[in-house]
Amino acid sequence: xxxxxxxxxxxxxxxxxxxxxxxxxxxxxxxxxxxxxxxxxxxxxxxxxxxxxxxxxxxxxxxxxxxxxxxxxxxxxxxxxxxxxxxxxxxxxxxxxxxxxxxxxxxxxxxxxxxxxxxxxxxxxxxxxxxxxxxxxxxxxxxxxxxxxxxxxxxxxxxxxxxxxxxxxxxxxxxxxxxxxxxxxxxx
Amino acid sequence: xxxxxxxxxxxxxxxxxxxxxxxxxxxxxxxxxxxxxxxxxxxxxxxxxxxxxxxxxxxxxxxxxxxxxxxxxxxxxxxxxxxxxxxxxxxxxxxxxxxxxxxxxxxxxxxxxxxxxxxxxxxxxxxxxxxxxxxxxxxxxxxxxxxxxxxxxxxxxxxxxxxxxxxxxxxxxxxxxxxxxxxxxxxxxxxxxxxxxxxxxxxxxxxxxxxxxxxxxxxxxxxxxxxxxxxxxxxxxxxxxxxxxxxxxxxxxxxxxxxxxxxxxxxxxxxxxxxxxxxxxxxxxxxxxxxxxxxxxxxxxxxxxxxxxxxxxxxxxxxxxxxxxxxxxxxxxxxxxxxxxxxxxxxxxxxxxxxxxxxxxxxxxxxxxxxxxxxxxxxxxxxxxxxxxxxxxxxxxxxxxxxxxxxxxxxxxxxxxxxxxxxxxxxxxxxxxxxxxxxxxxxxxxxxxxxxxxxxxxxxxxxxxxxxxxxxxxxxxxxxxxxxxxxxxxxxxxxxxxxxxxxxxxxxxxxxxxxxxxxxxxxxxxxxxxxxxxxxxxxxxxxxxxxxxxxxxxxxxxxxxxxxxxxxxxxxxxxxxxxxxxxxxxxxxxxxxxxxxxxxxxxxxxxxxxxxxxxxxxxxxxxxxxxxxxxxxxxxxxxxxxxxxxxxxxxxxxxxxxxxxxxxxxxxxxxxxxxxxxxxxxxxxxxxxxxxxxxxxxxxxxxxxxxxxxxxxxxxxxxxxxxxxxxxxxxxxxxxxxxxxxxxxxxxxxxxxxxxx
Numbered sequence: 001x002x003x004x005x006x007x008x009x010x011x012x013x014x015x016x017x018x019x020x021x022x023x024x025x026x027x028x029x030x031x032x033x034x035x036x037x038x039x040x041x042x043x044x045x046x047x048x049x050x051x052x053x054x055x056x057x058x059x060x061x062x063x064x065x066x067x068x069x070x071x072x073x074x075x076x077x078x079x080x081x082x083x084x085x086x087x088x089x090x091x092x093x094x095x096x097x098x099x100x101x102x103x104x105x106x107x108x109x110x111x112x113x114x115x116x117x118x119x120x121x122x123x124x125x126x127x128x129x130x131x132x133x134x135x136x137x138x139x140x141x142x143x144x145x146x147x148x149x150x151x152x153x154x155x156x157x158x159x160x161x162x163x164x165x166x167x168x169x170x171x172x173x174x175x176x177x178x179x180x181x182x183x184x185x186x187x188x
Numbered sequence: 189x190x191x192x193x194x195x196x197x198x199x200x201x202x203x204x205x206x207x208x209x210x211x212x213x214x215x216x217x218x219x220x221x222x223x224x225x226x227x228x229x230x231x232x233x234x235x236x237x238x239x240x241x242x243x244x245x246x247x248x249x250x251x252x253x254x255x256x257x258x259x260x261x262x263x264x265x266x267x268x269x270x271x272x273x274x275x276x277x278x279x280x281x282x283x284x285x286x287x288x289x290x291x292x293x294x295x296x297x298x299x300x301x302x303x304x305x306x307x308x309x310x311x312x313x314x315x316x317x318x319x320x321x322x323x324x325x326x327x328x329x330x331x332x333x334x335x336x337x338x339x340x341x342x343x344x345x346x347x348x349x350x351x352x353x354x355x356x357x358x359x360x361x362x363x364x365x366x367x368x369x370x371x372x373x374x375x376x377x378x379x380x381x382x383x384x385x386x387x388x389x390x391x392x393x394x395x396x397x398x399x400x401x402x403x404x405x406x407x408x409x410x411x412x413x414x415x416x417x418x419x420x421x422x423x424x425x426x427x428x429x430x431x432x433x434x435x436x437x438x439x440x441x442x443x444x445x446x447x448x449x450x451x452x453x454x455x456x457x458x459x460x461x462x463x464x465x466x467x468x469x470x471x472x473x474x475x476x477x478x479x480x481x482x483x484x485x486x487x488x489x490x491x492x493x494x495x496x497x498x499x500x501x502x503x504x505x506x507x508x509x510x511x512x513x514x515x516x517x518x519x520x521x522x523x524x525x526x527x528x529x530x531x532x533x534x535x536x537x538x539x540x541x542x543x544x545x546x547x548x549x550x551x552x553x554x555x556x557x558x559x560x561x562x563x564x565x566x567x568x569x570x571x572x573x574x575x576x577x578x579x580x581x582x583x584x585x586x587x588x589x590x591x592x593x594x595x596x597x598x599x600x601x602x603x604x605x606x607x608x609x610x611x612x613x614x615x616x617x618x619x620x621x622x623x624x625x626x627x628x629x630x631x632x633x634x635x636x637x638x639x640x641x642x643x644x645x646x647x648x649x650x651x652x653x654x655x656x657x658x659x660x661x662x663x664x665x666x667x668x669x670x671x672x673x674x675x676x677x678x679x680x681x682x683x684x685x686x687x688x689x690x691x692x693x694x695x696x697x698x699x700x701x702x703x704x705x706x707x708x709x710x711x712x713x714x715x716x717x718x719x720x721x722x723x724x725x726x727x728x729x730x731x732x733x734x735x736x737x738x739x740x741x742x743x744x745x746x747x748x749x750x751x752x753x754x755x756x757x758x759x760x761x762x763x764x765x766x767x768x769x770x771x772x773x774x775x776x777x778x779x780x781x782x783x784x785x786x787x788x789x790x791x792x793x794x795x796x797x798x799x800x801x802x803x804x805x806x807x808x809x810x811x812x813x814x815x816x817x818x819x820x821x822x823x824x825x826x827x828x829x830x831x832x833x834x835x836x837x838x839x840x841x842x843x844x845x846x847x848x849x850x851x852x853x854x855x856x857x858x859x860x861x862x863x864x865x866x867x868x869x870x871x872x873x874x875x876x877x878x879x880x881x882x883x884x885x886x887x888x889x890x891x892x893x894x895x896x897x898x899x900x901x902x903x904x905x906x907x908x909x910x911x912x913x914x915x916x917x918x919x920x921x922x923x924x925x926x927x928x929x930x931x932x933x934x935x936x937x938x939x940x941x942x943x944x945x
Contacts, residue, residue, distance in 0.1 A: 075742045081749040088753070120738055149741020149778075150734060153791060170741040171748035171774050174756075 005043045013048065014057050024051070049090030066093040067185055070112035072103040072129075073147070074122050078170070082116060085174055091187065100124035104132070107139060114185055119148035119159070127162055134163035143184045147172065199357070200381035206353035207387055212253075212395075213246035213348050214289035216306060218491035219484045223247075224498035227282050228505040234273040234281040242269045243480045245313050245341050245348060247288060249395060252338070254284055256396035267335035267398075286502075290495065305351055305358060307486055308442025309344060311477065315440040317341035318476040319431035322469045327427065328460040336427050339404035342397070343428045346388030346405065347372070347444055350380075365446050372444040373409055384444075385409055404428045413454050423459065430455040434466070438473050526665045529557035530672055543567060543680035544577055547647065548589070550639075550673045551581045554651060558662065561652025562629055566621070567639075567677065568601050568646050569594050576600060580627060592624040601645050605638040609667045612636050614650040621650075640671045641678025649673075730788030737781045748774035787914055793836030793922045800866045800875060801826050803837060807844035814849045822848070825865040833875050833942040835922040840942065843915035847879050847938050850911055854883025854936060874924070874941045882935035891930050 007025065011018040022041070024030040031047035034040065052059055069092045071082045079096050086092045095110045097103040100123045107115065115133070119126035126146055133139045146159050149170040156167050165184045168177055181187075223240045226232065241247040251273065255262070260275045273281065291306060320340030324333040351358040361379060365372045376383040389406040397405075400421060407415060407425035415422045433449040435441065456466055481487055488494055536549045544567065551565040566578040578590045594600050602617040604610065614634035615622065622629055629652060636650035649670065748771045755767035804824055812820055833840075851862045863880045886894060894912055919926050923943045930936040 075746075077746045078742055078749075081746055081753075084753060085749065088756075149745065150738040150785075152785070152789070169778075170745035171771075171778050172745060173771075174749065174752045 003045045005045065005048055007041050007043065010043050010048055014052060014055075029054075046088065046090055050088075066091055067114065067187065068093045068095070068110060068112045069181070070094075070103070070106050070110055070115045071096045072098070072100075072106075072115060072121070073118035074098045074120075075118075078118070085177065086181075089178060100129050103129055107133060107142065112142060114143045114145065114181060116181075117144050117146050117164070119146050120150060127159060130159065130162045130164055145180060145184060147177075197381065199379060203350070203354070203380050203382055203387070207349060207390060208394075210349055210353060210391065212250050212289065213345065213352060214291045215244050215246040216303075216310070216484075216486070216491065217290050217292060217495035218486055218488045219244050219247075220288075220290045221488070221491065221494035221498040222483070222485040223285060224495075224502050227285060228502050232278065234276050234278060235270045237281070237285065238270040238273055239483060241273065242338070242341070243314060243484050245310065245345060247285070248338060248341055249345060249397070250284060250288055252397055252401075253395040254280070256398075262398055265332050267332050267338065269334070269338070292492070292495075305355070305362070305442060306348070309348055309351060309444070310441070310484070310486065311481060312435060312441030312443045313341050313344055313348075314480045315435035315438065315473060315477045316343055316428065316431045318480065319434050319469060319473055320427050322472070323427050323430055323459065323461065324424075326459075326461050326465050326469075327423070331423065331427065335398070335400060336404075336424060338398075339401045339424050339428050340431050342388075342392070342401055343405050343408050343432065344384065344388065344444070345391055346384030346386070349387055349391055350376075350384060362442070362444050365444060369446045371409070371447040383409075400424045408432060413458055416458050426455050426458055430459070434470055434473065438470060440474065440477050522661070522665075525557060526669070529553055529669060532557075533669075533673060534676070537676055541680060543677050543684060544579070544589070546673075546677050546680055548579045548587060550677070551579045551649065552584065552587060554649060554669070555581050556584060558651070558666075559654055561633065561654060562627065563649065563651040564621070564625065564627075564629070565639075565649040566592075566600070566647060567681070576621075578621065578625065580625060582627065590625060592621060595620040601638070601648060602636075605645050605648070607640075607643050607645065609638060609640060609670065611663060611666065618648065618650060637666050637670050639674030639677060641674045641681075644678070646674055646678045646681060730785070733781065733785040733788040737785050740781055741778055744774045744778050747771075783914075787917055790839065790917060790921055793839055793918075795834045795836055795922065797832040797834055798837040798840070799832050800830050800877070803833075803841055804844065804864055804866070804877075806837075806841045807848060810841060810845035811848035811852070814845060815852050817852065820848065820852055821859060821861040823861045823863045825863070827865075827867045830866050830868055830875055831944040833944050835924065835942055836918075839918040840922060840924075843918040844877070844879070844940070846911035846915040847940075851879060851881035851883060851936065851938075854881055854885070856884055868944070869941060872941060873945050874943050877940040877942065878937060879940070880935065880937045885932045885934050885936055886928075886930040887932045891928065894928060894930075 005013070007018050007021045010030075011021045014021070021030065021043075025032055025041050025043070030043060030051045032041055032043040035042055049059065051057075069086060071079055071086075071094060073079050073082070073096075076098070079098065083094055083096065086094055095106055095112065097106040100121045103115070103117070103121075106112075117126050117129060121129070126148070130144055130146070133142060133144065144164045146164045146167045147170060148167070159167060166180050168180055219240065223237055226236055226240075229236075241251050248269075251269075254276065255272050258276065258280075260272060262272065276284075291303075317337045317340035321333045321337035324331040324336030347358070350361075357379070361372060361375045364370070365375045368375075373383040373385065385406050385408065389402055392402045392405050401424075403422055404424045404427070407422055408428040410425070412422060412426035412429045416426050430452055432443065433452050433455075436443050436445065436449045452466060453463065456463065485491070485494070533550060533553045536553075537546055541549075547565050547567055551563045554560065554565075555563045562580065562582050564578055564580040566576050569576050574594050576592050576594050578592055579587065580590060581587045598620070602612065605612070612635065614629065614636040615631045618636060629650070633652045633654070634650055635653050636648055638645040639647040639649060751767045751770040751774070755764050755771070758764045758767060801824075804826070808820060808822055808824075812818060848862065848864075852859075860882050864878065865880075866875055866877045869876045916926050919940055919942070925941045927939045928936060929939075
């Protein structure tokens with residue numbers, strides 16, 4: 001999926017003239033950078049998404065190619081935080097769940113590519129969720145990243161064995177999280 | 189043919205006297221019968237009488253006089269009797285009008301002669317008044333028509349005065365004037381040496397009539413046309429003269445003059461009135477006068493009867509009202525005296541008065557204000573007491589206090605009065621008291637009432653009521669007085685109770701100061717070694733730490749995450765730094781929890797045989813990294829035959845490293861070498877490892893706390909005093925033990941025992 005756009009590409013996506021894009025770029029309303037040593041402008045995906053949102057340009061043309069992520073945590077504020085982080089990035093289509101049970105239902109319906117799974121859920125241990133999902137042949141290819149505030153070293157190893165791809169602690173570094181996600185989903 | 193009146197001078201003097209003595213003119217009874225019914229209406233305004241007052245010369249004069257005496261100013265140009273009357277109070281008006289003399293007449297024709305004269309004069313005056321008003325309205329320049337009306341009404345008060353004081357002479361004069369076709373003035377002069385215009389003027393001045401009216405009265409028979417040329421104010425006289433002419437031409441009423449009236453035209457010219465207008469006025473005059481006559485009731489058939497009836501009604505009404513006011517007055521008086529009672533009572537109460545003092549006061553006041561006979565009062569006894577204190581007031585100078593026995597079979601306060609107010613017959617309830625008092629209280633008259641404090645009865649007051657009929661009247665007041673007094677006495681009682689309580693309390697505390705325990709003294713000697721904390725408390729800590737970690741990490745994640753998101757969008761460098769600081773600190777907080785968790789539940793040790801020297805070497809290196817010192821000055825002495833120990837090497841290395849860094853940090857200024865030695869401990873199947881430093885050491889208190897997590901004796905920058913605690917913990921789970929000895933300024937020695945098998 002494209003991470004970087006030229007002004008022409010951006011113009012096409014936004015259905016405006018290239019001049020408009022250039023002007024916005026120069027005025028600072030569209031963030032980006034110049035290719036060093038040249039006059040070419042480059043617009044990172046994130047900025048383009050932000051710009052489109054700000055100007056209420058429908059996002060369908062950039063939407064396609066989003067990766068589906070299911071966020072599972074019983075703490076509403078954590079869920080909101082993760083949503084904001086991933087939404088800002090722009091490459092993801094998001095759904096949420098706040099219990100093991102809901103996670104199961106959502107996985108069925110939403111068919112995510114990745115689940116961000118909190119280890120401590122009210123109804124069931126994250127471990128179990130992991131195993132259950134992996135066992136189901138339908139969901140074989142779903143990747144799972146465990147996020148948790150309370151995991152000890154040994155348990156991490158155990159989790160990785162039950163099928164989680166990676167683990168990240170709370171509190172987390174946003175960039176680290178995104179990196180892990182992109183790595184696991186093999187995004188560029 | 190006319191009789192000559194006896195001695196003209198004598199008559200003149202008589203007239204003068206009479207005139208001087210005349211206070212007011214009198215009115216007719218028929219007129220009175222008209223105005224009397226009006227004044228007994230409730231809430232009447234003075235102005236409802238305006239129409240009658242302004243139609244009756246006697247009334248008009250009286251009221252104008254009153255108005256002038258009251259100092260009420262008459263506005264120039266807009267004379268209005270109604271307005272002026274309204275400036276009087278209702279009472280003034282009523283009193284004035286009731287004091288007006290009424291000429292009695294009989295219904296028979298006997299007094300008809302005199303009656304006729306007065307009536308005639310009234311009618312004539314009315315005619316002139318109406319006429320004058322109309323003329324004034326048409327005159328150019330315009331004149332105050334109301335004023336002209338009044339002037340017209342009053343122009344012949346001189347004649348009225350003569351008629352009143354010397355009715356017989358008046359009749360004679362009039363008859364003479366009639367028979368000789370003269371103006372009454374001439375006849376008057378002849379007989380009295382004075383004429384009605386002068387009399388009128390004198391009276392008008394005496395009664396403080398407005399100036400213009402005075403002029404009109406005086407000059408209405410003179411050469412007004414000529415006068416007007418010099419004195420414009422005399423125009424009113426001209427108006428009145430003209431009106432007089434017209435009235436006489438219409439033959440309305442008794443004018444008393446029988447000469448040919450003066451020609452109207454010259455006067456009319458002065459006033460700029462055309463003859464057609466005059467004709468019109470002339471034409472309307474009779475009708476206007478008729479209306480007024482009707483209003484005054486001048487044609488009533490039986491004026492005397494009417495008048496009597498009216499007087500009776502008025503008298504009856506006023507009598508009623510008087511009775512009502514009297515009642516009201518009595519009530520108010522008694523109410524105010526009631527307030528006086530309360531005022532007096534309260535003024536006599538001072539904060540330090542005891543309840544019984546207040547009660548005494550109350551009894552006295554009660555008698556005084558309610559004018560009762562003997563009074564006795566007692567307060568509810570306290571539970572245990574058998575004795576009642578009773579205050580008896582026989583009369584104002586005799587007041588005594590008695591002590592009686594409380595009744596055995598009943599309660600001192602009648603049950604029915606415990607919480608409510610009622611007036612009861614005393615002897616039915618407190619006979620036991622009267623018996624003991626030996627004072628005669630009249631059985632039939634003595635009542636008792638409770639003294640209520642809030643809703644509780646705290647005392648009883650009994651008294652001989654002198655006016656039994658007033659019971660209902662006084663009930664409300666008794667209740668109020670009793671309640672107020674009761675409340676005050678109640679408060680005094682409470683105060684007393686509290687004082688007793690306080691005294692009792694104080695007594696308790698004045699006993700044996702030695703009884704108070706002293707705390708045991710701080711033991712000076714501290715054991716040289718400290719045991720490591722037991723396993724149990726650490727397990728509890730572990731569980732708590734885990735719970736805390738989970739709980740805390742979520743909010744910390746939110747803090748950290750949000751700060752990061754904000755930092756990403758923040759352009760301001762400073763703010764961005766601050767946001768990063770937030771993130772860093774959130775992470776740091778998280779690490780503290782992690783430390784705690786690790787401490788509480790460290791990972792299971794995996795014991796492997798480990799060689800001491802190697803272990804020590806690794807520990808030194810680790811310590812170096814921890815303390816940021818490349819080369820720590822350590823002297824290592826390991827016995828050659830020391831065995832391997834069976835421990836989780838990573839953990840123990842970490843533990844030793846912690847101890848070493850502590851040792852390093854204990855050197856404030858000069859750093860001396862740290863000594864590490866190891867040897868076998870035969871008896872315990874373990875190896876003893878000793879780490880010694882000669883740093884600042886620890887005092888007893890610090891030592892005690894040394895291995896507590898988070899304790900740090902470092903001055904600034906806490907840096908998470910976990911090191912030693914952690915070390916101790918790690919050693920413990922590896923089945924080892926640790927002991928510390930320390931002396932301030934001398935250094936610390938740490939002994940570690942590790943299992944060798």
